[in-house]
Amino acid sequence: MYSQGLIGADDSTHEDEEFLARFQARIDAEEKIEPNDAMPQGYRKTLVRQIAQHAHSEIVGMLPEGNWVTRAPTLKRKAALIAKIQDEGGHGLYLYSAVETLGVSREQVTQELLSGKAKYSSIFNYPAITWADIGAIGWLVDGAAIMNQIPLCRCSYGPYARAMVRVCKEESFHQRQGYEILMMLCAGSDEQKAMAQDALNRWWWPSLMMFGPHDSESTHGSQSEKWKIKRISNDDLRRKFVTATVPQAEFLGLEVPDPELKWNEKTESYDIGPIDWDEFWSVVKGNGVMNKERLEARNKAWDEGAWVREAANAFALKSQEREQLEAAQ
Amino acid sequence: MAKANDDLFEYLIRLGDDHLILGHRLSQWCGHAPTLEEDLALSNIALDMIGQARSLYTYAGEVEGKGRSEDDLAFLRKEHEYHNLMLVERANNDFAHTIIRQLFFSVYAELLWEILSTSGDEKLSQIAAKARKEASYHVRHSAQWTIRLGDGTQESAARIADAVKTMAPNIQEMFDDDAVLQRLVQTGVIGDVAVLKAAWHISIAEIFSTAKIDTDLLETVAIGGARPGRHTESMGHILAELQYMQRTYPGCQW
Ligand SMILES: [Fe+2]
Ligand SMILES: [Fe+2]
Numbered sequence: 001m002y003s004q005g006l007i008g009a010d011d012s013t014h015e016d017e018e019f020l021a022r023f024q025a026r027i028d029a030e031e032k033i034e035p036n037d038a039m040p041q042g043y044r045k046t047l048v049r050q051i052a053q054h055a056h057s058e059i060v061g062m063l064p065e066g067n068w069v070t071r072a073p074t075l076k077r078k079a080a081l082i083a084k085i086q087d088e089g090g091h092g093l094y095l096y097s098a099v100e101t102l103g104v105s106r107e108q109v110t111q112e113l114l115s116g117k118a119k120y121s122s123i124f125n126y127p128a129i130t131w132a133d134i135g136a137i138g139w140l141v142d143g144a145a146i147m148n149q150i151p152l153c154r155c156s157y158g159p160y161a162r163a164m165v166r167v168c169k170e171e172s173f174h175q176r177q178g179y180e181i182l183m184m185l186c187a188g189s190d191e192q193k194a195m196a197q198d199a200l201n202r203w204w205w206p207s208l209m210m211f212g213p214h215d216s217e218s219t220h221g222s223q224s225e226k227w228k229i230k231r232i233s234n235d236d237l238r239r240k241f242v243t244a245t246v247p248q249a250e251f252l253g254l255e256v257p258d259p260e261l262k263w264n265e266k267t268e269s270y271d272i273g274p275i276d277w278d279e280f281w282s283v284v285k286g287n288g289v290m291n292k293e294r295l296e297a298r299n300k301a302w303d304e305g306a307w308v309r310e311a312a313n314a315f316a317l318k319s320q321e322r323e324q325l326e327a328a329q
Numbered sequence: 330m331a332k333a334n335d336d337l338f339e340y341l342i343r344l345g346d347d348h349l350i351l352g353h354r355l356s357q358w359c360g361h362a363p364t365l366e367e368d369l370a371l372s373n374i375a376l377d378m379i380g381q382a383r384s385l386y387t388y389a390g391e392v393e394g395k396g397r398s399e400d401d402l403a404f405l406r407k408e409h410e411y412h413n414l415m416l417v418e419r420a421n422n423d424f425a426h427t428i429i430r431q432l433f434f435s436v437y438a439e440l441l442w443e444i445l446s447t448s449g450d451e452k453l454s455q456i457a458a459k460a461r462k463e464a465s466y467h468v469r470h471s472a473q474w475t476i477r478l479g480d481g482t483q484e485s486a487a488r489i490a491d492a493v494k495t496m497a498p499n500i501q502e503m504f505d506d507d508a509v510l511q512r513l514v515q516t517g518v519i520g521d522v523a524v525l526k527a528a529w530h531i532s533i534a535e536i537f538s539t540a541k542i543d544t545d546l547l548e549t550v551a552i553g554g555a556r557p558g559r560h561t562e563s564m565g566h567i568l569a570e571l572q573y574m575q576r577t578y579p580g581c582q583w
Contacts, residue, residue: 059365066360070353073574073583074400075383078356079376085359086372093365131574131583181583188581297361305363307488308424311481318480 015040027228032158035101043227047157048102050229052109055095057121058088059113060294064128065137073131080177081134087170094163101159114299122280123206125288132185132192132199138178140200140207140245146171147241148211156228179248186252193253200249201257208272209280211238217277243269336509337450337518338392339412342402343556345385346413349403351434352378353567354421363424370470374431377463384456404575408568409558416499418563422492425485428474429492435467436532437503440525449517472536479540486541493546501551503529 015023023040026033033039062085069085072078096106112118123141128134149171152164185196212218212234224230232240242261249256260273283291355375362368386399416434421427442464445457478485504526513519530547537544553559574583 059360062360062368069356069359070570071573073404073578073581075349075379075386075403077583079379079383082356082359082372082376082379086369086376089360089365089368089372093369096365184583188583189578191578192581301361301363305367305424307482307484308363308367308478311478311485314485315477315481 024226027156027226030228031156032161033156034158042223043229044102046224046227046229047160048099048104048109051095051099051102051160052104052112053119053121055092055099055109056113056118057124058092058095060120060124060298061141062088062092063294063297064124064126064290065134067128068131068134071131072134077181084138084174084177087174091163091167091170094167098159098163110302114295114302116286116295119284121210122283122288123210124294125283125291126202126206127289130195130199132182132195133203135178135181135185135196136199136203138174138176139182139248140178140203141210142171142174142178143245144207144210144241146175147237147244151231151237154228154231182252182254186254196252197254200254204257205275205279206283208238208242208275211235211241213277213280238272239267239269242272246270333512333516333518334392334394336512337453338389339509340513340519341385341389341392341453343412345382345389345402346411347417347434347438348378348385349382349571350411350413350564350567351417351430352376352382353571354417354419354430355427357421358427367424371427374467374470377460377467381456381460381463384460388452388456400575404572408560408564411560411564411568412556412558414499414502414556415553415559415561416496416502418561418567419496419499420563422495423488424474425478425488425492426495428471428478429489429496431467432471432475432533432536433496433500433503435464435471436529436536437525439464439468440528440532441522444520444522444525447520453518468532475536475542476540479537479542489540489542490546493542494549497547497549498552500529500547502554502556505554505556507556 019038020040023038023043033043065081065085065088069078069081072081096109099109100106109118113120123144128137146168149164149168153161153168155161155164182196182199185192215233215235218234225233246256246261258273260271262271263269264271282288286292352375355371355378358368358371359375360368362371382403383399386402389402390397390399414434416430419426419430439461442457442461446454446461448454448457475489478489480486504522506523510519510522514521533547534544
């Protein structure tokens with residue numbers, strides 16, 4: 001996945017009006033913007049911020065699921081879980097490459113993740129405590145990610161849009177795999193079914209928060225929408241997600257933990273109860289159960305890998321020198 | 330005939346356990362590797378290891394004929410019933426230890442699969458032919474890193490030397506002979522494994538020479554060996570994690 005509503009974007013821009021109008025005309029004509037094209041500073045900055053946040057989310061998202069690799073209940077599930085986490089790492093790689101097309105290096109944005117300055121999807125600050133959580137993450141978290149990302153396939157920035165096409169295919173596979181884990185649990189023992197219900201109880205609301213604040217609260221939405229980076233509003237995406245997901249929960253025989261959930265004949269979608277935005281902002285600000293561990297794990301991997309990366313660079317340099325020497329002789 | 334099947338079962342279990350436990354170790358890197366590229370590469374190798382373990386266990390279950398599945402064999406045995414090499418239990422420690430452990434095992438595995446790909450046992454020869462291709466990728470990956478780290482910085486060279494010292498006592502166990510192997514050679518299930526040791530040392534010496542690693546580090550007193558059921562202290566912890574779900578919720582489908 002995993003983008004959430006972009007947090008803290010600065011889309012201010014200082015170009016003259018003629019330039020901006022010409023750029024907007026290209027956007028309105030649904031032309032894709034490519035790396036070497038002229039673009040407003042604000043457009044570039046918004047994209048760097050959003051794609052980097054998205055990439056970081058893929059990478060941090062490897063941790064809660066990685067926590068279950070050594071304990072997966074069967075060899076088939078273990079292999080599928082490793083392959084899924086590997087896909088997420090791959091998504092991180094494409095997305096960092098997309099950031100690089102905007103003139104910012106992977107190292108730069110990585111440093112911002114490690115220092116805690118950059119954000120990633122807050123959902124990964126929740127703990128994955130049972131095997132059912134692996135099912136719920138695939139079903140709900142990857143599911144919400146797909147909802148967010150399908151419109152990004154039509155994003156005005158070419159490299160991001162193209163990365164999303166490939167990523168979305170893999171995400172839908174992850175979602176099916178997660179759902180299948182829960183189907184097995186729900187067809188199993190009482191204890192297994194209770195495990196599935198417990199996971200839904202804990203992951204439901206955080207999944208809905210993945211779409212970001214309500215449209216009425218969202219300050220940067222409109223410019224992003226005008227530039228066709230974001231094409232569907234947070235609330236519309238959330239509504240679509242709930243409407244697609246509730247019947248899936250019913251099929252499993254699980255209860256969605258929202259007493260106010262109600263079908264709305266007029267909109268042909270579900271109305272939901274109030275989202276606890278205090279919890280959302282608290283987790284965004286670093287007070288989730290796992291915020292500290294997630295950042296520590298990323299920093300530990302980075303710090304302990306430093307000597308490896310240095311050695312690889314030193315070796316590459318030596319090899320180059322040896323080649324030049326041979327060529328000279 | 331029963332005896333022949335017992336031997337083949339035992340052999341499949343040994344190989345399956347090697348791959349399962351090494352795959353388990355590698356999978357512990359998932360999300361924690363020195364680079365994103367290595368996260369993907371180590372996961373790939375872990376996946377191959379687990380895939381090979383699955384084929385070997387499935388076949389072992391068929392040979393045994395008691396209806397045990399790959400998961401019964403992977404998750405529901407006691408510690409002493411796992412017959413893997415101690416080498417594969419060795420801790421991940423740092424990236425150098427992980428790479429040297431992999432190099433030692435994969436060079437061995439590639440040579441072994443090559444021999445087994447002409448096994449008189451058709452099923453085993455099929456498993457071996459597929460696994461051999463995967464093993465040669467693993468050899469390439471770990472050899473490249475051995476060379477980069479051996480000939481990288483002073484620190485990386487020191488870490489690689491330390492890793493070689495840690496793993497060297499577990500070289501000999503890969504080549505230990507016993508009655509099971511002898512009978513399997515006699516019946517043509519496995520080819521001449523006596524050549525493995527020399528071939529392994531030739532390959533490693535070549536890689537070490539490029540990597541500027543002293544081959545004297547390989548000369549050491551062997552620890553462990555002659556397989557059945559001997560383990561390091563790590564094994565109990567590995568099994569505690571590996572078996573957690575199957576032991577906590579017996580008889581469930583997942
Ligand atoms: Fe992803
Ligand atoms: Fe995914």
